[in-house]
Amino acid sequence: MNKTEIYYFSGTGNSLAVARDIAGKTNGKLIPIASLMDKESIKTDADVIGIVFPVHFASIKGIPGIVQRFAKKLGNMNSKYVIAVCTCGGFSGSTIENLGKIIQSSGGKLATGFTVQMPSNIEAVSEEEKQKLFDNWKKKLEFIYEYVNARNEGEFETMGLPLKIILAPIFFYYKSKTLNFxxxxxxxxxxxxxxxxxxxxxxxxxxxxxxxxxxxxxxxxxxxxxxxxxxxxxxxxxxxxxxxxxxxxxxxxxxxxxxxxxxxxxxxxxxxxxxxxx
Ligand SMILES: Cc1cc2nc3c(=O)[nH]c(=O)nc-3n(C[C@H](O)[C@H](O)[C@H](O)COP(=O)(O)O)c2cc1C
Missing domain, CATH: 3.30.70.20 (Alpha-Beta Plaits)
Structure with missing residues (x-):
């Protein structure tokens, strides 16, 4: 029987809510990433691994430092089906692609990666808009579940090359603004x-x-x-x-x-x- 583990990091609950829904659907075990950070390396016998986290600073790398450190510590990754889901307030940039590179450097392969828009925790969002985002997530959960259940691969909700080129100067501006701040x-x-x-x-x-x-x-x-x-x-x-x-x-x-x-x-x-x- 397949064993599924859903690892999550969350500050204000969006990623935890998403991770919990996915774990509920897939009969997976929910594991907080922060509880593992004193481990030298993280090895698991699960066949399916989900990583759920918020986008932090899409113009830089998009992945919170703690999630990057977690992904680098993953061992024993060969032949596992790995999925990533990032939650964001509007724009995730190359976050999924960047995580894919870290997973690869840990000897694994990201099979698929999704972006879920949730109410932002850094910008005001109206109650009506929040409800719309929660409703959208419930629909997307069904899609992700079907996709993962079929062990499909190759769907990456990340920025393509043309957009990367167009946005390069804007990213540069935000990166230096953030760094200066x-x-x-x-x-x-x-x-x-x-x-x-x-x-x-x-x-x-x-x-x-x-x-x-x-x-x-x-x-x-x-x-x-x-x-x-x-x-x-x-x-x-x-x-x-x-x-x-x-x-x-x-x-x-x-x-x-x-x-x-x-x-x-x-x-x-x-x-x-x-x-x-x-
Ligand atoms: C430090 C910080 C940086 C963020 N940067 C982005 C960003 O670049 N793009 C974006 O769409 N949302 C950004 N957000 C919003 C979060 O990604 C979003 O609200 C997320 O769903 C929060 O998840 P959580 O409740 O699990 O912490 C940022 C939030 C924080 C706290």
Missing amino acids: FKKISNSSDLPFDELLPLTDRRFYTDENCESCGTCARVCPVNNIKIVEGRSEWQHHCVECLACLNWCPNGAIHGKWMFEEVRYHHPEIKMSDMILKN
Whole structure:
């Protein structure tokens, strides 16, 4: 009998909701990527592997650092049927293709990769639009299930070469804008993107509505927050998933960002779902 494992990373629940739906349909085991990060290598006897995660910075690589590190640690990948699903607020660029390259460098092969548009956690989305996106996902889930069940291969929802060429200058602009912003908020100037990103938590602070409840520390998938004398302190190994800011029950966490401040989490995901269970 085939064994299926669905690995996921999620800050505000979109990718967890998608991963949970896929695991439900395929009778797969749901495994949080963040629970595996202290392992040197990740080996599994599953025949089918799903990787579900949010798009972070499509103009750079699109894959959160933690998911890149996870994919690089995968071993024993030969002959496994591997699928990827990224959730995004609107544009995933070459994210699926980039993950495919990492899987390949781990000795595996990405059979197929899908992009699912969900309400963005960095831009305001109307309630009507959110509902439309959730409805679209339920339809797409059926398609993905049929596709995966038949072990089809070759469908990659990623950017083609013509679009890559057209968008190259726009990507260049956004990449340097993001890098400059990161340098400013992390108080560092000479580090590359991957080393700057964990320091961007220097921008987070709590306001007078903070009740020291510790939710931020509990939902942080990478244990980046400590409560010290009743105050949240970020430890500078942030992955920018925005779980702390969005799950705070009092909306007490802020941090200047490139976009307007929004509060969002997937309506079917509860805070307790976000706290790692393994
Ligand atoms: C740091 C960061 C960068 C993001 N970059 C992009 C992006 O480049 N393109 C996009 O469409 N959405 C982007 N998003 C939005 C998320 O991909 C989207 O809301 C996703 O579904 C969130 O998934 P999650 O709830 O599982 O964390 C970004 C979100 C964050 C927090």
